[in-house]
Amino acid sequence: xxxxxxxxxxxxxxxxxxxxxxxxxxxxxxxxxxxxxxxxxxxxxxxxxxxxxxxxxxxxxxxxxxxxxxxxxxxxxxxxxxxxxxxxxxxxxxxxxxxxxxxxxxxxxxxxxxxxxxxxxxxxxxxxxxxxxxxxxxxxxxxxxxxxxxxxxxxxxxxxxxxxxxxxxxxxxxxxxxxxxxxxxxxxxxxxxxxxxxxxxxxxxxxxxxxxxxxxxxxxxxxxxxxxxxxxxxxxxxxxxxxxxxxxxxxxxxxxxxxxxxxxxxxxxxxxxxxxxxxxxxxxxxxxxxxxxxxxxxxxxxxxxxxxxxxxxxxxxxxxxxxxxxxxxxxxxxxxxxxxxxxxxxxxxxxxxxxxxxxxxxxxxxxxxxxxxxxxxxxxxxxxxxxx
Amino acid sequence: xxxxxxxxxxxxxxxxxxxxxxxxxxxxxxxxxxxxxxxxxxxxxxxxxxxxxxxxxxxxxxxxxxxxxxxxxxxxxxxxxxxxxxxxxxxxxxxxxxxxxxxxxxxxxxxxxxxxxxxxxxxxxxxxxxxxxxxx
Numbered sequence: 001x002x003x004x005x006x007x008x009x010x011x012x013x014x015x016x017x018x019x020x021x022x023x024x025x026x027x028x029x030x031x032x033x034x035x036x037x038x039x040x041x042x043x044x045x046x047x048x049x050x051x052x053x054x055x056x057x058x059x060x061x062x063x064x065x066x067x068x069x070x071x072x073x074x075x076x077x078x079x080x081x082x083x084x085x086x087x088x089x090x091x092x093x094x095x096x097x098x099x100x101x102x103x104x105x106x107x108x109x110x111x112x113x114x115x116x117x118x119x120x121x122x123x124x125x126x127x128x129x130x131x132x133x134x135x136x137x138x139x140x141x142x143x144x145x146x147x148x149x150x151x152x153x154x155x156x157x158x159x160x161x162x163x164x165x166x167x168x169x170x171x172x173x174x175x176x177x178x179x180x181x182x183x184x185x186x187x188x189x190x191x192x193x194x195x196x197x198x199x200x201x202x203x204x205x206x207x208x209x210x211x212x213x214x215x216x217x218x219x220x221x222x223x224x225x226x227x228x229x230x231x232x233x234x235x236x237x238x239x240x241x242x243x244x245x246x247x248x249x250x251x252x253x254x255x256x257x258x259x260x261x262x263x264x265x266x267x268x269x270x271x272x273x274x275x276x277x278x279x280x281x282x283x284x285x286x287x288x289x290x291x292x293x294x295x296x297x298x299x300x301x302x303x304x305x306x307x308x309x310x311x312x313x314x315x316x317x318x319x320x321x322x323x324x325x326x327x328x329x330x331x332x333x334x335x336x337x338x339x340x341x342x343x344x345x346x347x348x349x350x351x352x353x354x355x356x357x358x359x360x361x362x363x364x365x366x367x368x369x370x371x372x373x374x375x376x377x378x379x380x381x382x383x384x385x386x387x388x
Numbered sequence: 389x390x391x392x393x394x395x396x397x398x399x400x401x402x403x404x405x406x407x408x409x410x411x412x413x414x415x416x417x418x419x420x421x422x423x424x425x426x427x428x429x430x431x432x433x434x435x436x437x438x439x440x441x442x443x444x445x446x447x448x449x450x451x452x453x454x455x456x457x458x459x460x461x462x463x464x465x466x467x468x469x470x471x472x473x474x475x476x477x478x479x480x481x482x483x484x485x486x487x488x489x490x491x492x493x494x495x496x497x498x499x500x501x502x503x504x505x506x507x508x509x510x511x512x513x514x515x516x517x518x519x520x521x522x523x524x
Binding site for chain 1: 398399402423425431450451452453454455456457458459462466468469470481482483495506507517519
C-alpha cells in the first residue's frame with residue numbers, strides 16, 4: 001500500500017434527530033454542513049470536494065445541499081451503501097485525502113425518512129428475492145436474536161437492558177430522538193414487531209444530518225484557524241462489503257463482516273480492542289449491540305451480554321458503548337447515522353460531551369453496518385478509529 | 389397443475405413442483421459448490437459452469453421469527469425462517485407456515501418445501517411462491 005497521508009477531522013456539525021417532515025433533506029444537510037465548516041474555522045470556499053451519504057433522498061441531494069451555502073462547481077459525489085452510507089462517505093473523503101487527491105473535503109450524511117414513512121420497517125429493494133418474500137430488517141435481526149438467545153442462554157430481559165441503558169445515555173444527549181428513560185418491564189411489554197423484538201428494541205424512524213470537515217496533516221499545519229478547536233486524527237478507516245453465506249458454508253456468522261472489517265481497521269491503526277475508550281456501534285436492533293460488541297473484540301463470542309449485565313459498557317464504564325444512545329435512542333436517520341456516530345466520537349475525544357463525557361477518552365471506534373442481501377451477511381460495513 | 393395459468397407466481401425460476409416442491413439451486417460442475425439462488429459464476433472457482441438443479445425437499449429450521457409488523461402487501465402475522473440444507477451448505481430465507489405459529493415451530497426442526505401464498509398483489513389477489521412448513 002502507498003504511504004498514506006495523515007488525515008484529521010477539524011470540524012463537526014449535526015442537527016437534532018427527530019421527525020421533521022417539513023424539512024427537506026438538503027435543508028437538514030445545509031445546517032449540518034454549515035455548522036461543520038464554521039466549527040472547522042476554515043473558509044467555506046476552501047472545501048475542494050464533497051461526499052454526501054444518503055439512501056432515499058433522490059437525485060443530486062449533495063449538490064442541492066451545498067448550493068445553499070455558496071458551494072458550487074467543486075465535485076460532489078452522492079454515496080449510497082444502505083445504513084452504512086454516512087460512513088461510506090467518510091471513507092471516500094478519508095481516502096481521497098489520504099491518497100493525496102485533495103487536501104480538504106467535506107463528508108456528510110442526510111436522511112429525511114418521515115417524509116416517506118410514518119413508522120414500520122424500512123422499505124427495501126423489491127428486486128431482492130428475500131425482500132419480495134417478506135424479509136424486513138426487524139425480521140432479519142429477530143431471527144438472529146432468536147438463534148443467539150437460544151445458543152447462549154440469554155434472556156429477552158438482557159435485550160431489554162440494552163434499551164434501558166441506551167435510553168439512559170440518550171437522556172443526556174441534547175440531539176437524541178428519545179430522551180426519556182425507560183424500564184425493563186416497559187420494554188418487554190411493548191408490542192412485538194418480530195419475536196422476540198419488541199417495538200423499543202427496534203430503532204425509530206427519524207430525520208437528521210451530520211457533517212465533518214477533513215484535512216491532511218501538512219495542510220493543517222499551514223492553516224490559519226482557531227487552534228482551540230482540537231483536530232482529531234483518523235487512525236484508520238476501512239470499508240468492506242458483506243461475504244457469502246452459502247459459498248463459505250453454513251458456519252457464516254452474521255457478524256463476519258464486522259469482524260473482518262474491524263480486524264483490518266485495528267491493523268491499520270496498530271491498535272486493538274483494549275485500546276478503545278469510547279465506541280459507537282450500529283445497534284439498529286437491541287441484539288446487534290451484543291453481536292457487534294463480540295465481533296469487535298470487546299467480549300468473547302456469546303458473552304456480549306456480560307457487558308450489559310455487569311454495566312461495563314455504560315458511558316462511565318470500562319468500555320463506553322453508545323454513550324450517545326446509539327441508533328436505538330439517539331436515532332437512525334439511515335444515511336446520516338455514520339456521520340452522527342463520527343461527530344459523537346469527535347465530541348467525546350475533544351472532551352465536549354457535556355453531561356455524558358466518557359472519562360479520559362483518547363481513542364474511539366465507529367462501526368456502521370448497512371443492509372442485507374440474499375445469502376450474505378450485509379451490504380456495507382465501515383469501521384473507523386479516531387484518536388487525539 | 390391446472391390452475392397454473394391463473395396463479396400469480398413469484399420467483400418461478402427458483403423452484404419446481406415436478407414431482408414435488410423443491411428449490412432450484414446452482415451447482416458448479418468444477419467445484420461442486422452449491423448456491424441458492426443460482427449465481428452466474430461460482431464464488432469459489434470463479435467458473436461459469438453452473439448447473440441448475442433441485443435441492444432436497446427437506447431442510448432444517450436454523451432460526452425463525454413471527455413477523456407482526458411488515459411492509460405493505462403482506463398479511464401479518466407470518467412466519468419467516470432461515471432454512472439450512474446441510475449437505476449443500478446452503479441457507480435459504482423464506483416464509484414458514486404452521487397451523488399454530490406460536491407453538492408449532494422450533495429451532496432445529498425439519499421443514500419441507502411447499503408452494504403457497506406469500507403476499508398480495510396490488511389488486512388484492514394472492515401471489516404464490518416457495519415457502520416451508522414442518523414435516524408431518
